[in-house]
Amino acid sequence: MKAKQRLLERQKAISSRLCVGLDTEISKIPPFLQGSESPITTFNASIIESTSMHASAYKINTAFYEQYGEHGWQALKNTISMIPNEVFTIADAKRADIGNTSSAYARAIFDDLNCDAITVNPYMGYDSLAPFLEREDRMVIILALTSNPGSKDFQRLISEGKPLYQHVIERVLSWNSSASIGFVIGATHPDELSMIRSYAPDEMLLIPGIGAQGGDIDAIMKANADGPVMINVSRAIQYAGDSEDFGEKAYEAAQFYKERIGFNT
C-alpha cells in the first residue's frame, strides 16, 4: 500500500490529524529520569505509550539523537522500533546530497531505521532527491515554506513572478515519483497556505510550528481548506509534565491538540 494511503487510513481510524514530535533532549525530560540508564529510550517509551492512541504519526528529529553520538543513534533506533506498526513514522532529517550519497541516506532512514517517511531539502535539485523518490512504499516530504524566521531569506525570493517555494512545489510535482509526496509548510504562514492550496489542493502537507513556535491552529486549519495534513506538535506534548505524571500530562496534551485540530471526512 502506498505510504499516503497508509497515513490517511490511520488518520481516519482514530479521527486524528495530529503528528507528535519526539525531539528528546536529556536536559528537558523529567529530572527523576535523567539519571536512568537509557533516559531517552525510557522517556520516549512512556510518551509513545501515552500518546499513540491520539497520534496519526510520530515525527522524530534526528538532530536531537545525533548530539548524543552512537548512543543517541541507538536510542533513535530503539524509539522507532517501539512505535506501533499502525502509526506512521517520519524521520525529520532534512537530508539531500548528490545521488550516490542520497542513496546512502535513503538506506539509513528507510532500511536501517525503517521509517515510513523522511523530510528532505530541495536545494540540490532532482537527482539529490531521486534515491528517495524511487521508494514506492515510502513518503518523501520536501521542505517548501518552513516555519522559522529565516524562511524569508531565500524561500520567498521571487523568480519569474513566483516565490522560490512555489517553484519547489511545482517542480517536484512535475517529477516522476514512485514514493508518495508531501511538503513542509510552517504553521506561521496561513496566508501563503491558502495560496498553496490553490495549486496543490490534494498534496499531503506536514505543518510544524504550532505551540512553542507560535502558529495559530484555527487560522491554519481555515487556510488549509480541508486538504490532507499532519499538524505537528512536539514540545507542548512531550514536555507537558515534568514529574512522575508526565505520561498522563502528555496524554492530555495530545488529546487536547487532536481535538483542537479536528477531523472532517
Place this chain on the structure above:
Amino acid sequence: MKAKQRLLERQKAISSRLCVGLDTEISKIPPFLQGSESPITTFNASIIESTSMHASAYKINTAFYEQYGEHGWQALKNTISMIPNEVFTIADAKRADIGNTSSAYARAIFDDLNCDAITVNPYMGYDSLAPFLEREDRMVIILALTSNPGSKDFQRLISEGKPLYQHVIERVLSWNSSASIGFVIGATHPDELSMIRSYAPDEMLLIPGIGAQGGDIDAIMKANADGPVMINVSRAIQYAGDSEDFGEKAYEAAQFYKERIGFNT
C-alpha cells in the same frame, strides 16, 4: 586560532590544497577487508596513514556512516579521532534546521565528533545557520552551487537579476559570523566560478566534483584565480587500489592529485 587560519597554515606547511574524501562503503573496500571485525575503521586507518602527508583536510560524508546505523556512527567517530590534529576535518553533513534543532546538530558535529568544519544547506535561512556561525573556532561551509546535475533546478533560478546561489553567497557574507565561512562550488562549473571570484575573491571554497564526477582540474584552477580553495577528491583516492597494496595506491593517487592541483603562495 580561527579555523580558516588553521587550514591555510596546514596548506602552506605541506604545499597542498588537496582535501581527501572519506566516503567509505563496505561494498567498495578491498574484498579481503570486508569480513574483518571493523572493516570501515580498519580501511580508513590505512587510508589516513597513507594519505595524511598529502592532505590539507579530510572530508567525511556522514551519509556513508549513517547507513550502517549506530555501528556506522561509531566508525565515524573512530575515523575522526584517527586523523592527525594538524589536518583539517570537515563533516560533509549538509545540515540545517530551525534554530534549536540546528543547535543540536552543531553539538553533534563540533562537540561530539569534534570536526573543524561542517557543510550546511542554506534553504532555511539565517536562523537555521546561526548556531553554527556562532562557533568562533570552527568553519561553516555553505552550499552555493553544487556539482550535481540538479544544481540547475533551483540554484540557478534568477531573482532580481542574480541566480539564487549568488543571493546565498552575498546574503551569507552580509551576516555576522564568528565562525570562518566557506562555500561549496562544484568543479563542474568553471565559468560560474570565474564570476563568483569577482564578488567573493577571498572566500574559502570547497570544490568537490573532481574525478568520478567529471570536473576538470585545469579549468577550475584557472577560473579560481588563486583564491583560497580546497579541492576534494574522494573515490579516485580511496578506491585507487582493491588488493593488499590499496594503501600504497591511495598514497600515489593523493600525491598525483596534490601535484595536479598545485600550490602557489
